[in-house]
Amino acid sequence: MKVVAKQDSTPASAASRKLVSVLDLDGRADPEQDPRLELSLVKRIYEAMVRTHLIDARLMKLQRQGRIGFHVGCEGEEATVIASSAALREQDWIFPCYREVGGALYRGLPLQSYIDNMYGNSNDTAKGRQMPDHVTARSVHFASITAPIGTQITQAVGFAWAAKIKKQDLVTVTYFGDGATSSNDFHAGLNFAGVFQTPTLFLLRNNGWAISVPADHQTHSRCYADKGIAYGVPGVRCDGTDALAVYAVTRAALERAANGGGPTLIEFVSYRTGPHSSSDDPSAYRDTAETEEQAKRDPIKRLRRYLERQNAWSEADQTAVEERLQAELNACIERAEATAPPSIASMFEDVFEDMPAHLLEQQAECVNGPRTRKRH
Numbered sequence: 001m002k003v004v005a006k007q008d009s010t011p012a013s014a015a016s017r018k019l020v021s022v023l024d025l026d027g028r029a030d031p032e033q034d035p036r037l038e039l040s041l042v043k044r045i046y047e048a049m050v051r052t053h054l055i056d057a058r059l060m061k062l063q064r065q066g067r068i069g070f071h072v073g074c075e076g077e078e079a080t081v082i083a084s085s086a087a088l089r090e091q092d093w094i095f096p097c098y099r100e101v102g103g104a105l106y107r108g109l110p111l112q113s114y115i116d117n118m119y120g121n122s123n124d125t126a127k128g129r130q131m132p133d134h135v136t137a138r139s140v141h142f143a144s145i146t147a148p149i150g151t152q153i154t155q156a157v158g159f160a161w162a163a164k165i166k167k168q169d170l171v172t173v174t175y176f177g178d179g180a181t182s183s184n185d186f187h188a189g190l191n192f193a194g195v196f197q198t199p200t201l202f203l204l205r206n207n208g209w210a211i212s213v214p215a216d217h218q219t220h221s222r223c224y225a226d227k228g229i230a231y232g233v234p235g236v237r238c239d240g241t242d243a244l245a246v247y248a249v250t251r252a253a254l255e256r257a258a259n260g261g262g263p264t265l266i267e268f269v270s271y272r273t274g275p276h277s278s279s280d281d282p283s284a285y286r287d288t289a290e291t292e293e294q295a296k297r298d299p300i301k302r303l304r305r306y307l308e309r310q311n312a313w314s315e316a317d318q319t320a321v322e323e324r325l326q327a328e329l330n331a332c333i334e335r336a337e338a339t340a341p342p343s344i345a346s347m348f349e350d351v352f353e354d355m356p357a358h359l360l361e362q363q364a365e366c367v368n369g370p371r372t373r374k375r376h
């Protein structure tokens with residue numbers, strides 16, 4: 001798929017490169033850039049973006065009500081996450097950061113499985129041993145959500161290197177933030193991928209902030225995409241709030257990697273309109289005027305306007321989709337809340353094939369010991 005860059009107009013970091021974009025703020029596609037995706041695919045991407053947005057809003061409320069312990073969402077970055085995931089093939093693997101659960105859902109992870117993880121109940125695939133939002137979903141080729149910054153980057157490169165040795169037809173895709181470019185793993189990963197030409201896409205979500213550190217304080221490079229130069233890895237800058245551009249650049253890099261052309265670093269320039277996580281209050285370090293200005297780039301509104309321009313979306317479609325999603329979400333939350341927590345005994349399992357005597361003893365003590373009846 002051919003994509004051509006045009007002049008940058010975003011303030012998120014110093015622009016030394018052209019920014020790939022297709023849609024203007026009112027959803028008009030540049031005919032020179034438009035990847036002309038099937039409308040059914042664009043609708044699927046749009047609905048998944050709306051779904052992610054509604055899920056984020058609801059989970060934040062559940063956290064505030066004390067029903068779940070934590071949430072980290074992708075408000076403002078829905079196009080970056082969903083449209084890039086949509087550009088992948090089934091056999092490709094995602095090595096996520098912590099804002100990309102929407103990608104796993106897009107690939108077919110049941111919503112119930114995600115919500116069970118948010119509650120850490122006995123149906124949680126991580127068996128309640130992880131923080132909420134730390135999904136792992138082998139069935140949809142989605143490696144564990146990663147909280148230690150950058151570690152997923154080297155994992156993705158190693159996995160791709162193994163696949164290349166085994167002559168498997170797969171590409172690995174790793175997501176990370178602007179802050180993660182200061183981690184050792186970013187540099188080790190890019191260098192290894194460059195030297196060994198692994199089929200890896202480095203999807204850098206430049207959302208303007210690393211908690212309270214602004215993206216232009218994180219680096220002295222002219223822009224994040226430039227960081228590939230040192231490692232011989234091509235870099236692309238793309239408007240991360242423009243779903244069609246995100247899809248097009250990801251697909252082009254994917255096709256290159258799958259055909260033996262090696263890795264690509266893509267800087268998606270977007271903006272984190274929400275807090276870093278449910279534990280953060282951005283009013284302590286950034287101006288609301290900045291957030292209001294950036295909200296004009298809302299990726300969901302832009303794609304909706306595009307669909308409306310093709311007469312492919314209406315207010316009635318929007319209402320129907322939102323109602324269906326809310327009903328689905330309500331049912332999943334109800335089931336998750338009615339599901340028991342993991343058994344206390346299970347805390348000791350999955351480490352040793354035959355549990356040593358001292359652990360058996362501690363397990364029995366723990367199971368039989370006195371404890372409060374309250375769950376929270």
Ligand SMILES: Cc1ncc(C[n+]2csc(CCOP(=O)(O)OP(=O)(O)O)c2C)c(N)n1
Nearest residue numbers: 147148149176177178179180207209210211
């Ligand atoms: C190794 C490590 N250092 C510090 C942290 C604390 N921490 C959590 S998120 C974060 C900022 C990450 O920012 P960025 O990479 O831009 O991702 P974003 O949250 O903006 O998506 C930091 C410093 C961590 N999780 N791991």
Ligand SMILES: [Mg+2]
Nearest residue numbers: 177178209210
């Ligand atoms: Mg960031």
